[in-house]
Amino acid sequence: MKEELKRHLTPLIIIFAVTSLIWILFKSPWYNFIYLFFGLGWGAFLLDLDHLVYWLYLNPNTEESRLAQVAFKKYDFVSLLKLLESTHKKHVSLIFHHYFFQVVLALISVFVFTSSDSIFIKSTLLSLNIHLLIDEIDDYRHDKKHLQNWLFARESKQLSINFLGKYIGFFITLCIIFTLLLLKSN
Numbered sequence: 001m002k003e004e005l006k007r008h009l010t011p012l013i014i015i016f017a018v019t020s021l022i023w024i025l026f027k028s029p030w031y032n033f034i035y036l037f038f039g040l041g042w043g044a045f046l047l048d049l050d051h052l053v054y055w056l057y058l059n060p061n062t063e064e065s066r067l068a069q070v071a072f073k074k075y076d077f078v079s080l081l082k083l084l085e086s087t088h089k090k091h092v093s094l095i096f097h098h099y100f101f102q103v104v105l106a107l108i109s110v111f112v113f114t115s116s117d118s119i120f121i122k123s124t125l126l127s128l129n130i131h132l133l134i135d136e137i138d139d140y141r142h143d144k145k146h147l148q149n150w151l152f153a154r155e156s157k158q159l160s161i162n163f164l165g166k167y168i169g170f171f172i173t174l175c176i177i178f179t180l181l182l183l184k185s186n
Contacts, residue, residue, distance in 0.1 A: 004085070007138065011130055012040045019183055028186035035119035036182075043127025050096040051084055058093065092150040099151050099159070099167075102132055106174055113181040122185060126178045133175055136168050 020033055055068035064087050071079040095101065109125045116122065139147035144161045152158035159167060 008044055008131055008134055011134070012044055012127055015126070015130075015179060015182075016040055022183055023186045026186050032119045032186060036123045039120040039123025040127045043124040044131060046124070047096050047128060047131045048084070050094045051088060051091055054091050054094055058095075064090075089146070092146075093153040094150065097132065097135065097150055098153060099155075102129075102151075102171065105129060105132070106171065109174070109178055113178055117185070119182075119185055122178075122182050126175070126182055129171070129175050129178060133168070133171050136171070140164055140168055 016036060019036060023032060052068070052072070055065040056072070059065050060069070064083065068080060068083055071077075071083065091097075105125070105128060109129060112118075112121055112125055136147060136151065139150075144164060147164060148158055148161055151164075
């Protein structure tokens with residue numbers, strides 16, 4: 001789980017540091033830094049609620065789900081995280097970890113980044129996009145078939161493994177654009 005956290009938090013820490021440095025140079029209001037920090041933090045973990053939905057609503061009758069339900073009812077979040085660490089690769093039919101959600105998220109992000117002044121919303125959306133992208137890049141590097149299975153779950157036709165790199169490249173480009181737009185949001 002530490003590696004997973006490091007993989008997801010490192011780019012966000014870099015974005016926070018670079019954005020903060022630039023905003024300091026341009027004398028951005030102090031509250032923008034707080035919005036940036038909480039937006040990036042909130043977005044970093046929001047997509048993982050998908051696994052709770054999987055356990056509590058999509059597949060509530062499996063042994064793994066029963067363990068998650070017991071831990072959740074007892075507020076035993078350490079056990080819940082350990083269970084997530086050991087089983088998250090088995091969860092291929094998630095709601096937020098799906099290409100359709102990623103496309104909708106990207107469209108919403110384009111709208112928000114070009115029409116809103118809210119640092120919190122922009123940083124949350126950037127963090128959500130980066131979280132999903134990191135999951136995709138990790139599986140692309142280690143198990144392209146697994147990436148194809150969860151990204152296009154519930155679809156009769158899936159994007160060919162040969163085109164997954166271009167798909168990820170498109171969303172990397174979008175994340176770079178969103179990051180640049182966030183930098184200019186002071």
